[in-house]
Amino acid sequence: MESVNFGGDNPQPRFGHTICVIAPNKIALFGGAVGDTGRYVITGDVYIGDMTSKKWKRIEASGSVPTNRAAHQALAIELNQMIIFGGAVGGGGLADDNLYVFELRDDTGTWVTVPVIGTTPGRRYGHTMVLIKPHLIVFGGNTGQEPVNDVWSFNLEKSPYSWQKLECSSEQPSVRVYHSAALCTTGSANGMMVAFGGRTNDQGALNDTWGLRKHRDGRWDWVRAPYRNQTEQPLQRYQHSTLFLGTLMMVIGGRSNNVGETLPFEIYDTETSDWYKFQAIQRFRHSSWLIDQFLYLHGGFDSDQPNIPTEGILRLNLNTRFAQTPQLLRQLNTLKTDQSFTQSFNPRPPTNQTQTQDQFRRTNQQQALAKNQNNNQQVRVSSATNKNIRLANQAIVAMTYGPEEDITNQVKKVPIDKLQDEHKKLGAGFQDPNSQNKSQFLDQLCQPFVQNLLIPKDYQSIPPNSNLLTGIRKEMIIKLCDEVQRVLDKEPIVLRLRRPIKIYGNLNGQFLDLMRFFDHFKAPYDNLYNGDIDSQDYLFLGDYVDRGTRSLEIVLLLFTLKLKYADQIHLLRGHHEDAKINKIFGFADECFLKFAEDIMDPNSIYQRINRVFQYLPLAAVIEDKILCVHGGIGQTMRTVDEIELIQRPLEIVHDPKTYQQKIALELLWSDPCLSEDELENQPNPERDIFQNRQIMRFGTNRVSKFLQENNLNIIIRSHEPTQEGFERQNNNVITVFSCPDYGANSQNNKGSMLTISKRGDIIPKVILPANSTSESRWMDLEEAIQRKKGFAKYVVIDNDELQWRKRQFTPLRSKKSQSQKQFA
Numbered sequence: 001m002e003s004v005n006f007g008g009d010n011p012q013p014r015f016g017h018t019i020c021v022i023a024p025n026k027i028a029l030f031g032g033a034v035g036d037t038g039r040y041v042i043t044g045d046v047y048i049g050d051m052t053s054k055k056w057k058r059i060e061a062s063g064s065v066p067t068n069r070a071a072h073q074a075l076a077i078e079l080n081q082m083i084i085f086g087g088a089v090g091g092g093g094l095a096d097d098n099l100y101v102f103e104l105r106d107d108t109g110t111w112v113t114v115p116v117i118g119t120t121p122g123r124r125y126g127h128t129m130v131l132i133k134p135h136l137i138v139f140g141g142n143t144g145q146e147p148v149n150d151v152w153s154f155n156l157e158k159s160p161y162s163w164q165k166l167e168c169s170s171e172q173p174s175v176r177v178y179h180s181a182a183l184c185t186t187g188s189a190n191g192m193m194v195a196f197g198g199r200t201n202d203q204g205a206l207n208d209t210w211g212l213r214k215h216r217d218g219r220w221d222w223v224r225a226p227y228r229n230q231t232e233q234p235l236q237r238y239q240h241s242t243l244f245l246g247t248l249m250m251v252i253g254g255r256s257n258n259v260g261e262t263l264p265f266e267i268y269d270t271e272t273s274d275w276y277k278f279q280a281i282q283r284f285r286h287s288s289w290l291i292d293q294f295l296y297l298h299g300g301f302d303s304d305q306p307n308i309p310t311e312g313i314l315r316l317n318l319n320t321r322f323a324q325t326p327q328l329l330r331q332l333n334t335l336k337t338d339q340s341f342t343q344s345f346n347p348r349p350p351t352n353q354t355q356t357q358d359q360f361r362r363t364n365q366q367q368a369l370a371k372n373q374n375n376n377q378q379v380r381v382s383s384a385t386n387k388n389i390r391l392a393n394q395a396i397v398a399m400t401y402g403p404e405e406d407i408t409n410q411v412k413k414v415p416i417d418k419l420q421d422e423h424k425k426l427g428a429g430f431q432d433p434n435s436q437n438k439s440q441f442l443d444q445l446c447q448p449f450v451q452n453l454l455i456p457k458d459y460q461s462i463p464p465n466s467n468l469l470t471g472i473r474k475e476m477i478i479k480l481c482d483e484v485q486r487v488l489d490k491e492p493i494v495l496r497l498r499r500p501i502k503i504y505g506n507l508n509g510q511f512l513d514l515m516r517f518f519d520h521f522k523a524p525y526d527n528l529y530n531g532d533i534d535s536q537d538y539l540f541l542g543d544y545v546d547r548g549t550r551s552l553e554i555v556l557l558l559f560t561l562k563l564k565y566a567d568q569i570h571l572l573r574g575h576h577e578d579a580k581i582n583k584i585f586g587f588a589d590e591c592f593l594k595f596a597e598d599i600m601d602p603n604s605i606y607q608r609i610n611r612v613f614q615y616l617p618l619a620a621v622i623e624d625k626i627l628c629v630h631g632g633i634g635q636t637m638r639t640v641d642e643i644e645l646i647q648r649p650l651e652i653v654h655d656p657k658t659y660q661q662k663i664a665l666e667l668l669w670s671d672p673c674l675s676e677d678e679l680e681n682q683p684n685p686e687r688d689i690f691q692n693r694q695i696m697r698f699g700t701n702r703v704s705k706f707l708q709e710n711n712l713n714i715i716i717r718s719h720e721p722t723q724e725g726f727e728r729q730n731n732n733v734i735t736v737f738s739c740p741d742y743g744a745n746s747q748n749n750k751g752s753m754l755t756i757s758k759r760g761d762i763i764p765k766v767i768l769p770a771n772s773t774s775e776s777r778w779m780d781l782e783e784a785i786q787r788k789k790g791f792a793k794y795v796v797i798d799n800d801e802l803q804w805r806k807r808q809f810t811p812l813r814s815k816k817s818q819s820q821k822q823f824a
Contacts, residue, residue, distance in 0.1 A: 001281065004296070004313040008055035011047045013311035014299050016070030019287035022080050022104065025051040027289060030084060030102070032299065033070040036307045042090040044068035046102060046109055051291060061102065061109035069095040073129035075136070077156065080104040083114070085138060086124050094123035094144050099154070118162040121152040128181035130193040134158070137193055137212065140176045147175040147201045151212065151220070170221040173210045175201050180242040180251070187247035189270040190758050194225070194249055197237050205236035205256045209268060216534045216568050217526060228273035234266050239284040243295070245318070246331050247271045250295070253283035255303065262303065267328065276328060278321055283310070293318045293332060442563060445479060448472055449560040453553055454525055456518035464775040468553050474595060474605055477556065481608045484559045487566050488615040494643050495570055495620035501537040503628065503754040505718030505736040506574070509548020509586065510777065513740055513751055513770065521753070521765045524561055524569060533565055539620055541718040541736070542574020542630035546585035547809065549776050552594060555609060573616035574630040575668040575719070578652045582610070584804050586779035600796065614649035618667050622756065625713045632717055633706050634666025635681045635696045640710050643667070655692045665694060671720055673697045674813060676730050689804060703732055716754065720813045725752025726764045727813055734762070735813060741769035743778070743809030781805040
């Protein structure tokens with residue numbers, strides 16, 4: 001390792017401090033102890049280090065400054081912000097159990113206390129803290145009385161802010177202190193906090209590795225990491241550090257129970273379960289961080305001088321260290337070519353969903369005002385140290401009880417001795433405390449839809465043209481729409497999604513084909529033996545309705561899945577999720593036929609579902625690199641951020657007058673040029689069914705420029721059938737179409753969906769056209785008025801719409817023919 005000389009306000013040599021990367025090439029040091037182990041002083045300093053200019057600057061911070069401390073934990077949570085928790089203050093004392101957020105602004109710093117209600121993890125030191133967004137995870141440590149192995153979660157994005165103790169039913173790691181933990185962000189351990197080593201209650205050092213993960217259903221559990229070669233075990237250690245480099249967990253420094261023992265620099269590959277050993281890095285109670293391929297260390301003790309803290313920064317070039325280990329060098333070189341490698345070390349600017357220090361400050365001010373009004377009403381319980389728990393003199397009573405009602409600010413405080421009479425004042429809205437909660441209500445609402453429609457193992461036994469909506473009443477559908485609209489309204493119009501994920505293209509009312517996909521490639525459900533919702537997200541690219549005879553079944557199933565698994569099921573809008581279009585191409589006909597309703601009635605199922613469509617997102621970005629839309633990028637939009645300016649509920653304007661109307665139309669209707677050789681945008685009259693001259697095919701140059709300016713790699717879209725079910729163009733546009741044998745005049749195309757693995761591999765999954773059955777797959781639109789009794793009474797079709805109904809199905813993507821007709 002080599003020394004890195006810094007100028008400026010160099011911090012004193014110290015141990016038990018923290019350093020985290022809070023911005024590109026910028027580090028923040030906090031706290032620690034200075035002096036030797038016999039006569040040390042605990043500090044609360046903040047130093048900012050510039051890794052480019054190699055200068056330290058001591059920051060004079062204001063606000064709610066935390067007490068001096070060491071053996072605490074600190075994390076970067078946003079750009080130029082870090083959060084700290086716990087620690088020791090010297091003399092056997094412990095720091096308080098508040099969370100403090102530090103923010104750097106123009107070389108000045110401010111501290112804010114995070115407002116917390118309820119039970120906390122309590123005071124402790126030698127613990128670990130990891131950010132699994134949006135959850136802070138605190139594990140283990142010493143409470144001042146004994147080491148512990150409890151785990152606590154704190155959601156930074158959910159107010160009112162509170163700690164939750166995680167109850168894991170799986171095997172758990174033993175109690176420990178001075179262990180390490182870090183977040184893995186790729187590979188099979190992606191999203192997992194991995195803890196290693198530490199010291200147990202008998203002072204013995206540990207060498208076990210554990211992963212803490214959150215399941216899609218909200219459960220957390222531990223899993224013990226396997227070691228492939230039982231003869232090559234890592235050495236037992238504590239007061240070390242760990243960092244992740246891709247799938248590699250690097251174990252740095254530390255000490256063992258054997259005085260003077262030299263501990264190697266060890267690396268655990270979470271993919272292969274192999275351990276690798278390198279020359280020792282003799283440090284303990286130090287801080288470490290990564291920037292690019294360089295590992296940095298600061299402070300702590302050298303094993304040769306275990307009583308005097310070191311000064312300065314050491315740097316290790318991992319390229320050099322891994323030079324003789326091809327397996328590790330390959331992974332390092334792969335990561336270096338991935339821009340997300342560098343980004344993974346640097347916090348990002350705040351997003352709309354992220355709680356910032358300003359928001360914590362505002363919440364503090366609101367709580368301080370409430371506290372001044374009634375200073376004796378708030379009780380805070382520390383789980384670790386407060387053994388004398390008293391009941392407050394007042395209770396919090398909710399004033400609304402309906403499962404669909406928003407209870408925000410609908411509470412009041414009631415004296416305990418008056419609580420038994422409170423139900424008399426609540427009126428007709430009161431329900432017994434044993435009544436259903438919101439989750440139970442939603443489960444009951446979804447149950448009949450799941451039972452009738454999620455049938456991947458039973459679809460083949462369904463009689464042709466049978467009614468799958470038996471027992472599902474109109475009011476149940478309306479209630480489902482109400483609940484789904486609430487969920488969609490809270491989502492951004494551009495979704496930010498993660499891998500692994502499955503992507504489905506057009507479905508166009510082909511419910512039985514969707515069941516075939518679910519049967520062959522697993523279904524988004526957790527109670528089926530072939531379900532995978534616990535490990536996969538699902539993204540649907542739109543065009544759920546029209547043309548096919550089972551659009552209602554598809555829409556109601558997808559709405560139900562969205563309600564059950566809101567964080568894993570994602571629905572984009574297609575060009576047929578538009579009342580002006582689906583009145584023409586079959587969805588209106590289907591609603592009339594199956595529920596005999598007046599589709600022009602604003603309270604009809606047809607109208608209610610179309611109102612939900614107006615809340616569907618228009619785009620999704622996967623891992624900041626893949627843009628997913630229904631149609632394409634058109635010719636107007638410059639950046640993805642421009643989509644976020646579009647307001648919902650959104651009615652599609654086919655003769656747009658504003659910039660946002662134009663972008664929305666093109667996202668749903670545009671297509672890429674048919675040939676890779678077509679460099680410039682081309683007119684697309686085949687799509688311009690309303691003859692407004694607004695629809696274009698976007699060329700190769702347009703795609704390249706858009707991807708480069710938005711730092712994207714690829715576009716995934718649907719909107720057009722392809723012979724193989726998918727098509728790659730120029731290695732940067734993929735069309736996926738999930739409706740095989742599309743059209744009344746069979747095109748004999750395959751259907752496909754895409755899977756994107758944790759590693760980023762894009763793999764098509766294909767189904768062939770189904771064997772012929774007597775099932776009527778496609779709506780007969782041309783004879784609708786004459787054939788359907790009562791249809792003309794409830795669906796007014798003008799002459800233009802009648803002509804549009806005669807348009808042929810969208811043809812397969814192929815070289816443009818001069819005789820090609822218009823389609824939709």
